[in-house]
Amino acid sequence: MDRSSHSRSRRLAPIVAVAAAAALTLAGCSSSSGGKKSEEGGAAASAGKASTPRMTVALVTHQAPGDTFWDIVRKGAQAAADKDNVKLVYSADPNAGNQANLVQNAIDQKVDGIAVTLAKPDAMKAVVAKATAAKIPVVGLNSGLSDWKKLGLLEFFGQDETVAGEALGNRLNSEGAKKVVCVIQEQGNVGLTQRCDGVKKTFSGTTETLYVDGTSPTAVKSTITAKLTQDKAIDHVVTLGAPIALIAVQSVSDAGSQAKVATFDLNKDLTTAISKGTIEFAVDQQPYLQGYLAVDSLWLYKNNGNYSGGGEQPVLTGPAFVDKSNVDKVAEFAAKGTR
The missing domain is CATH 3.40.50.2300 (Response regulator)
Structure with a gap:
């Protein structure tokens, strides 16, 4: 990709994020704190609006028990899954070795795509390579902006x-x-x-x-x-x-x-x-958007061969400040569990 293409990617990345923000009108399912056991999201949810074949996406994070931040990520991911006719399977563990095992479980289950956080990238390197070898597309979110390309991920959504x-x-x-x-x-x-x-x-x-x-x-x-x-x-x-x-x-x-x-x-x-x-x-850093874009990007890649950020640049979802001058507007969405 030439330099002009790189420049276009940097300009387009925020536009992708803004466009996806419209998905906030979609309903997300409620969430509980994560653990080592995988959980299927949206069992009682609608089959979604997409007419594309049903696909399965594993979302694997380093969530610690009780960390409500990840509830917001999951709501965004589930909203995209509901729209895209995706079966979302969520699992999490703050221990890097255990998180790597959860990714391996997803590989063994032959999922159609994996979205993963890279809080401790060295521990995830080998298992991400295994997913790639199995021809399972992998995208990153939240943690790992400095390492996603080194590990061979297709795309990344988060803040620097x-x-x-x-x-x-x-x-x-x-x-x-x-x-x-x-x-x-x-x-x-x-x-x-x-x-x-x-x-x-x-x-x-x-x-x-x-x-x-x-x-x-x-x-x-x-x-x-x-x-x-x-x-x-x-x-x-x-x-x-x-x-x-x-x-x-x-x-x-x-x-x-x-x-x-x-x-x-x-x-x-x-x-x-x-x-x-x-x-x-x-x-x-807009965690709802991170979850939404990660799942939606895997659907787009499978069904239309798209790369957000051109596969060269991360899609930045932050940072932005929230203080007394703008908190009232943000609080409307926070009350719904989406900010």
């Missing part, structure tokens, strides 16, 4: 986590922040590390990294509280997920700290917190 972190760092500068603690809830997750690294790159003050056990709300709260109690100079807590942000608000209160909380990612409760002023702002 480094760019998102840099944007948040600049926002902190404009807010007058001086000392920030960036809370990482999963060690080894490439995307989370890139977020904090991006903050450090552009933030002119002091940035410290704090690791917490994201699978234990009690441990998260106690660790953040202890840090804020020990260091009263911290004026901002940056979290990397909505559930962690809401816990951080409690920690600020318990520690008697004056720190403000900013975060990546949204859910219904977080938009309420922004409206009330207990959380300053959030960086939104």
Whole structure:
């Protein structure tokens, strides 16, 4: 592909994402937190509007139990599946080795396509190669922007986590922040590390990294509280997920700290917190869109040979800021579980 084609791909990618956003009018099924066991989505849903033959798509993520972010991803994926006459099978495990086994299960089941997150890409390399060898198309979403092409994926849908972190760092500068603690809830997750690294790159003050056990709300709260109690100079807590942000608000209160909380990612409760002023702002990567585009892209590839982004560029779904100036509009969709 020549340079002019690459340029066209970069211009078209956002257009693809905007066009697919119209699918928000489609109904998505409700979701529960993921686990090691695969779950078929939409068993009671409509067969969909597409007249193309029924196909099966496996969506395999690194969701940790209780992380509501992935409920939004699944709603987007299910909306696309309902439209495209796709049987969607969802499975998840935060352990990279177990997630790789789930991808292998999908290969063994001879699915028609796989959408996968690459939070720990090295652990996924071999099994993605097996899917490719089995002639099963694989696309990436959410995590893995730096690695999707190296692993041979067809397409990728998500945000550049480094760019998102840099944007948040600049926002902190404009807010007058001086000392920030960036809370990482999963060690080894490439995307989370890139977020904090991006903050450090552009933030002119002091940035410290704090690791917490994201699978234990009690441990998260106690660790953040202890840090804020020990260091009263911290004026901002940056979290990397909505559930962690809401816990951080409690920690600020318990520690008697004056720190403000900013975060990546949204859910219904977080938009309420922004409206009330207990959380300053959030960086939104539009997880519904990531799930929708991942499933829809596999349907398009199978039925029309299409590559979103031309197979050369990722389709970016973020970052965008949500704060008091625009949260009311976003909250309408968050209440439906789609933002």
